[in-house]
Amino acid sequence: MSATYLGMPSFPEAAGEALHNVTLRANLRHATHTIRDKRARAVAELADWAELREAGKQIKNRTLRHLDRYLEQLETAVTEAGGTVHWAADAEEANRIVADLVKATGEREVVKVKSMATQEIGLNEALEAEGISAYETDLAELIVQLGDDRPSHILVPAIHRNRGEIRDIFAEKMANWGRPAPDGLSDSPAELAEAARLHLREKFLRAKVGISGANFMVAETGTLVVFESEGNGRMCLTLPETLISVVGIEKVVPSWRDLEVFLQTLPRSSTAERMNPYTSMWTGTADTDGPQTFHLVLLDNGRTDALADEVGRQALRCIRCSACLNVCPVYERAGGHAYGSVYPGPIGAILSPQLRGIQSEIDASLPYASTLCGACYEVCPVAIDIPEVLVHLREKVADQGGKGHRLEKAAIKAAGWVLDHPAALAAGERAASRTRKLHPKRLPGAGAWTAARELPELPAESFRDWWKKNRT
């Protein structure tokens, strides 16, 4: 993973630090509560949400079961449509492929669409080492990049910054990279967005190479799909002569029709909109419309390891909507940086240790960064049973001669909430366990909260009622 995260402290340590940052916690709390309330309304509009969720889960399960076949089909379709497919076993290989492709164009600058995959492999740093400047063009990513910072949320990476901080970053840093911020820039969101528009437009209009990820790839047609809001994605995907897309192998879906499910579930789960402002779909290259050269880099980088784990592989269904972050009491307290990876929150707690292994301190601590309350599972549009995978990974950490129990206590304490509310935790665990038939006995003995203390009586009100009354 990205060098940015090397030497990260374990989750408990990082979360403990975050807990003392009052601005951060206020920003996070406001943001996560706003998004999750809006999301609930957007989801309630669709009477068939449960069926869409089940279809999404099954489509992804089928894809994963026959991933070899769908990847080969995708390769053929993309190639026939005029694209070139490359395969990258790990981050280093992906970065090498992209750097060579950029150099072959003779360019020294690229514009980028927000992409988790390229963050995961540390592409910007790798390109920089080759003398290539990669400009992030998503507003939040721009804020993060100019601030020499790290993203803290999948959907709103600069969620930890308030408008005053953003103003200062723009005023101070834009000039180093191109068009400076306008004189007398205020902290109004409209003025800040306008400053970003002017700063980035000169880059878009002259860019010869664009780099993106993709939300989906369709095996039968070779179509790639990017969801976005600002139009920076469309700029990067259509104005340059060369487009390079780096995409995890799990992002493929079998058929064109499958998209109808995710086009309904992804926007509502992530930005809580019926549809995000812009979605681009392209198949290879088109005659005079858009890039004339298209490269697709298919990335493994630990995904086949996750695939081999029969409990953990469901994490590869993730469509990166970020709904699980916004409902997680631990994320709300600890903030995204504490997870030490580009994938924060509940999904990060199960995905990162699978992609990277559980040898390091941070990865061994991540499966404990949860109260197992089950809220993440309930909102997940592809029904990933995150608590089940967390428990499974805790077993693995304990098996490697771990310090599981200590880690768990430290993680939960650092997240600062649950120790004040032990009854809530226990009730949440029991309610969640019952709904998913995850009997507490299956929790590993030493690591189980349930074993470590008396379970109080399950209160008369349900956990969700309690949650609503006390937390919103």
Add this chain to the structure above:
Amino acid sequence: MSAGPYSRTSSRDRILARVRSAVADAPEAPEPARDYLTTHTPDDPAAVLDLLHENLADYRAIVHRTTPDEMPWLLMRLLAERGSATVLVPPGLPPEWLSAADATRIHDRSVSTAQELDAVDSVVTGCALAIAETGTIVLDAGPGQGRRRITLIPDHHICVVRVPDQVVASVPQAMSRLDPTRPLTWISGPSATSDIELDRVEGVHGPRTLEVVLLQG
């Protein structure tokens, strides 16, 4: 193909082999059940149109309804109200639509550069279809729509939807009518960001103003 450590063939084969061994013992996954609805809206064209109107407006597109006779006057007025001196015209746009407009017509050509497009005030296009339940217009670069870039760079986009032919109720209905081999752009309201304290701001990089004309009859 070379046999270096990073030759394409070796990584391709290695990844596929790893996938095969990872799922060798996994249970068979059936064809997905598609028990979800194909539409959430009653099959009543007038209600579908109203829903489209409402959802477009909810996402801050400005919506107009008109007839073929009134169309030239409406477009003249919309361009004049913005003070647009130039309007971009994609190949295949019905010429009568802009017959009353004062703005200078700029014809998009494949040689037109992004910088040239950046100097244009407005663009008028048709669309492939519009989706009522989500308030979305979909462009597929067909006649009257032009290249993807022309609806991206100018700050003002007027998009014409032919009613009822180009209106569908739902996303599944839209998918079955679209051709994946064409470049597709789905547009739901003007460009927007919520990255600064979640305050929604319209128009970061795409057009700040999206006007949708529902052309009936």
